[in-house]
Amino acid sequence: MEWIEVTGGRPLAGRIRPAAAKNSVLPLLAATLLCAQPCTLRGVPPLADVRASLALLEAVGAAVRFAGGCVYTAPRPVSGRVPPGPAAAMRGSVFYLAPLLMRAGRVELPLPGGCCLGPRPIDIHLDGLSAMGAHVETRPAAVALLRRGALHAVDYTLRLPSVGATLTLMMAAACAQGHSILRGAACEPEIADAAAFLNAAGAQIEGAGTPVLRIGGAGGLLPGGACRTPLPDRIAAATYAAAAACAGGCVTVEGCPPALLEPFLNFLSAAGCTVTARAGDFTVARDPAAPLRGGAALCTGAWPGFATDTAPLAAAVLLAAQGASTVHDSLFENRFACTAGFAALGAGAQARGRDLVIPGGAALHGAAVTAPDLRGGAALVTAALGAAGRTLVADPGHIRRGYADLPGDLAALGARCRYLAPQEAEKIVEVP
Numbered sequence: 001m002e003w004i005e006v007t008g009g010r011p012l013a014g015r016i017r018p019a020a021a022k023n024s025v026l027p028l029l030a031a032t033l034l035c036a037q038p039c040t041l042r043g044v045p046p047l048a049d050v051r052a053s054l055a056l057l058e059a060v061g062a063a064v065r066f067a068g069g070c071v072y073t074a075p076r077p078v079s080g081r082v083p084p085g086p087a088a089a090m091r092g093s094v095f096y097l098a099p100l101l102m103r104a105g106r107v108e109l110p111l112p113g114g115c116c117l118g119p120r121p122i123d124i125h126l127d128g129l130s131a132m133g134a135h136v137e138t139r140p141a142a143v144a145l146l147r148r149g150a151l152h153a154v155d156y157t158l159r160l161p162s163v164g165a166t167l168t169l170m171m172a173a174a175c176a177q178g179h180s181i182l183r184g185a186a187c188e189p190e191i192a193d194a195a196a197f198l199n200a201a202g203a204q205i206e207g208a209g210t211p212v213l214r215i216g217g218a219g220g221l222l223p224g225g226a227c228r229t230p231l232p233d234r235i236a237a238a239t240y241a242a243a244a245a246c247a248g249g250c251v252t253v254e255g256c257p258p259a260l261l262e263p264f265l266n267f268l269s270a271a272g273c274t275v276t277a278r279a280g281d282f283t284v285a286r287d288p289a290a291p292l293r294g295g296a297a298l299c300t301g302a303w304p305g306f307a308t309d310t311a312p313l314a315a316a317v318l319l320a321a322q323g324a325s326t327v328h329d330s331l332f333e334n335r336f337a338c339t340a341g342f343a344a345l346g347a348g349a350q351a352r353g354r355d356l357v358i359p360g361g362a363a364l365h366g367a368a369v370t371a372p373d374l375r376g377g378a379a380l381v382t383a384a385l386g387a388a389g390r391t392l393v394a395d396p397g398h399i400r401r402g403y404a405d406l407p408g409d410l411a412a413l414g415a416r417c418r419y420l421a422p423q424e425a426e427k428i429v430e431v432p
């Protein structure tokens with residue numbers, strides 16, 4: 001098994017630029033199927049989830065090429081049958097529901113995998129598509145959708161502002177017959193990014209980034225293609241910022257407007273970091289000798305709230321801070337599976353349902369821990385930067401889903417952090 005090795009106690013210094021956002025790239029890859037002309041996505045990182053998406057596209061017969069950080073697609077007839085492998089590898093396979101239904105007329109999708117953050121139903125995706133005229137059949141481990149003729153326009157209210165369901169219904173409405181209104185839509189920046197991509201290919205989407213989307217349907221595939229650099233990864237940016245807070249030092253995150261992660265930067269500032277925000281980048285600095293302030297009571301929420309993906313990263317920062325803190329995740333039931341790892345590092349944090357209670361003031365030390373999921377794994381690596389001695393993080397495959405090379409990124413900022421090959425890890429008998 002591969003591991004990540006982190007030896008804490010070294011302040012970070014330098015500049016880093018996040019890649020394109022995973023949560024933007026994945027829906028855009030699926031959206032290329034809606035376009036009648038070739039598409040290009042630029043600045044795409046070689047994440048495990050991106051590779052799984054490309055494998056899914058290839059498996060259904062799409063023409064796709066990934067070279068030099070760009071994905072090139074060309075229109076070609078595709079099958080609607082998604083094989084279980086790529087579907088189970090990531091939550092992002094759900095983005096293929098609407099595009100394959102449009103392209104192939106039918107779609108059979110094994111239920112999507114991804115992080116085990118608690119129940120992750122797809123009822124809103126299915127209910128909205130059904131309202132547009134799709135025939136929906138739910139099976140024990142898959143869903144099958146069929147359309148006869150074009151989908152029709154709807155005036156549809158999402159029962160909650162799901163990011164994924166908003167993307168699904170926006171893509172479907174862009175190719176349906178007539179003018180749709182989607183109410184209660186998610187407002188995350190990834191929605192506006194996808195709308196800009198679809199509009200460049202000929203869609204007519206207005207209101208992206210607000211709860212009400214007005215969409216003129218093309219009555220079939222979008223006539224054009226599009227070339228786009230997806231927005232920067234705000235969660236990766238928050239990870240680098242959290243790393244600077246945990247390890248101390250001074251890190252500038254370039255090519256990422258601070259507005260994309262304002263609640264997280266405000267949190268770091270309240271915890272005692274010096275945050276300098278500029279138009280397209282920001283700097284997080286912290287004196288490694290000065291303890292951070294705890295006493296935080298964080299609660300995640302939909303955009304523009306505190307992003308759920310950054311909750312474990314905030315927790316990592318708070319473990320050693322002076323004063324007790326709490327973090328509540330309002331979106332997912334099991335966001336804090338990383339708590340066992342935090343405990344092994346010497347923090348007395350306790351997860352109670354959606355709440356994480358952090359006593360603070362922990363003297364963190366190295367340990368052998370396991371990455372339970374993508375952001376929880378990144379939080380363990382981040383916390384380990386501020387721990388004395390060596391930490392080994394098992395199961396870093398979760399982390400590769402969202403970061404092409406997190407240890408490499410942190411090492412470039414001066415951290416002692418690297419992937420350990422299985423043979424190397426086997427030689428390590430004891431973790432100090």
Ligand code: UD1
Binds near residue numbers: 023026126162163331
């Ligand atoms: C996306 C992101 C994920 C992020 C989340 C919230 C991707 C690949 N993942 O996930 O990193 O944490 O947004 O910002 O983009 N829900 C339902 N029924 C549905 C759909 C969702 O009940 O049909 C619930 C979910 O269980 C969850 C909440 O709605 O409790 C939010 O989920 P959603 O916004 O859909 O998140 P994802 O799109 O899965």
